[in-house]
Amino acid sequence: MTKYFLLFLLPLIGLAQKQSLDKQLFEAYDNFKEVSLDTRRFKHEDIQPLIDSLKGEKGFEITVLGRSIQGRNISMISIGEGETQILLWSQMHGDEPTATASIFDMINYLKTDKTILNNVKVHFVPMLNPDGAELFTRRNAIGIDINRDALRLQSPESQLLKKIRDSLDADFGFNLHDQSKYYNAKQTSKPATISFLAPAFNVEKDINQTRGNAMRVIGKMNGILQRYARGQVGRYSDEFEPRAFGDNMQKWGTSTILIESGGYFDDPEKQFIRKLNYVGILSAIEMIGTESYQTMGLDKYLSIPKNDRKLFDLKIENLSFSYLGLDFIVDLGINQQEIENKTHSDFYYLGKISDIGDLSTHYGYETLDAAGFTFKVGETYPKILDDFEEFMNLDFLSLLKQGYTSVSINDMPKEIKFTPMPMNIIDIKKIKIPKNNTLPASPINLGMDATFLLRKNDEVVYAVINGFVYAVKENKNDIKNAVVK
Template identity: 60%
Template sequence: MKYLLTLLTIFIICNSSAQINSDVFYKEYDQYHEKTIKNRRFKHSDIQPLLSSLEKENGFSLKKLGESIEGRSISMVSVGTGKTTVLLWSQMHGDESTATMALFDIFNYLKSNKELLSKLNLHFIPMLNPDGAEKFTRRNALGVDINRDALRLQSPESRILKNTRDSLNAVFGFNLHDQSKYYNAERTEKAATISFLAPAYNYEKTINDVRGNAMKVIVEMNKVLQKYAPGQVGRYDDSFEPRAFGDNIQKWGTSAILIESGGYQNDPEKQFIRKLNYVSILSALQSIANGSYQKADLKEYGKIPENDRKLFDLKVEKVNFNLLGENYTVDLGFMHNERANKEETEFYYSGTIVEVGDLSTYYGYQTIDAENLEFKLGETYPKILNSASELDNLNFEELLKKGYTNVAMSEIPSSDKFTFYPVNIVDVNKVAILKNSKQPESQLKIGKNPSFVLMKNNVVKYAIVNGFVFDLEKGVNGIKNGVVNP
């Protein structure tokens, strides 16, 4: 009996050591959240103090790998004494910063939690493309997409990544990106909040041990994420791209795992998605450290829904309107395009109709059924304002209930592109074009930024301004901003 109890104890200990503590990672996240990074638009200079502070932490080292085209340093953070080497790099596209935020959260975790560090030798490049990050743009200063420069290595950033991979000969590599928020999990209305890929290393999409191990780690991460974002995990197309780093790193012998951060309802700064990155990456590292990923079923990788791109920010279904004396019924798909300031530190939204017609196979982050509602283009408030201060005296909810989605001003500073009031602002000179305060019917076209109301029994139920919705029946204002001269 004593012998059996001893075996049982050993089994429990071994089994527990192979568990992934994702619930702990999730629940304790706030303890490690790096609070100095609050939004997606941060620059090279913003993270330098954080990187420098890591040099003072026991076990951490900071190494300058080189410089970008414009002379910004590219650094690597290293920690851990284990035999399994893992390389993680983020922001090779300058405007894809979600995982970069999560890496600084992970650094905070590793400062006080050392259990992974005896098994793993971790190396992080938090911002591979600092010149792109400065302008919050995808490409580097040369105009090159670094992720398509694995063969020619034209850019210093590309050469840094290649040389680092080769010198470390990492067993695993995590390629951390952002994808469009308009991807959905195939044949569902759910956003692909996180998407994975174990890139192919040849046109035949062969699965060897290197690629297979990447797939197995992804299977483990998918299990974790289903707890916190069920149904919102996608799988990227694995067509071989011979110029891409992920595909070549797989070919060079490092198990490459691509993580793409997409969209999530009411998370424009991707702070919840940041948390999902933190939880999934730590869970993956733990599965590598304890070897639990090796038991994952490769068939489960293929069951992850493929990425599809059938999401709109707003979908308005079955809009009935009259054009040249005929009645038509169409669906409208809106996107909220980000327009940044000159410094690329803040942005506003410019709503656009991107699709008109039968959108029954598409989805929206927000959907309105307009089948039994009357459609009417928004009108311009008849009183012309002389200054912005007069806007404070308007009751916008009442204006919208009367069908006024625009307000005219006699003078608008040329620098003004948007307003936080829930209406659009138009120049007084445009009022003449909008005869009788009514926009022309041609505004209901792809590429336009129309504003309109949906009514029932002559009562306005919804006002759509700049692609956002004010639910007047419930009194819920969902308009992030209006625009000037839409």
């Protein structure tokens, strides 16, 4: 009896081990994370040493596919000896690096454990657009969107991608991107942290075996990611785009899986999202090798909620204000745009009002209910400061309580574009004389700087500085940066 029971149990144990791969990957991730890539704005020079270090690594093949327009190497890293060819390419848009970092995490894992490579050979192209990455911009050096160049193939980066797909006759392709953090899973307040698409290969959106296989893999990947980001997976619209690589890869016979890395709460550098890529893609490689995806019904893919775009960085509800003797109650949607700080090769935030009105169908990463508060435009501190050093010595909490949201500086260094303190700066040398309007401007306008006060009983309770909230009464400062005007 014991013998037969064990024979019955062994297949179940094996199945449990396969099902637990994603959990093993998730829990041991820190052992494999490539720590040298800890922010999103890395460049070609940062990943080239990682690629070079693999040249002596057993099982890895390094191929220089060619060069970008500006002469940077575009490399491919291959591993595995199976017949099924899997091609992954990342950062064809230079400002979409999340999966690039994740690729090097995966490579670190595959250095120590290659068991998931049974029956497959995997080819990573970590940075297809190194010239765009250099400037952290979407397009390549001549302004072409590589992902709209699959037909004309005018840029060398596009030519390389088409050539390698054809030479491998790739069975599966992973098209790795970043999407706006303002996408949400439809009809929910949750960001679409990961979005998938099995692109259409024709206008009719037909489903053949090639596209169906991509759908099945995505269906299984969604089931895995739901364990770690429940309700935060979306599905892109599958309108056929005849110029796009994903659509054409599908047409050329490669089962293509688009993965878009979106937003996640308190993850501005997308490090948790990077981890989800690592877990999801390695799990997908294993399921392709074992062909376990073939049991997945297409309904699992089609049940993934579609993407929507109804998220703001900050949503302020029920804001009351007056204009020309009339009272209004509106919601505000505020977004914090990243502005490149070329002097220091980093960025700062510029908070703007992106929408005004009834935003009851929209959501915020942070939401503040302004019901019962009085809206007030902040004032400029009357004393003109001599320099930035004097500014840094101010008592900012006291100034906010007095209703000030900006100060003026006479001798402001040109290289300083923002301030880590909760107070905007007015550069006296850049002051513009306002136009003479017949009517006063509304205190709230679309596109205006998101800086104002919320008061109750003539006391400042909240200060919104550059789109960030300072809870003045609690002295809770969540302001990442203010700006120099």
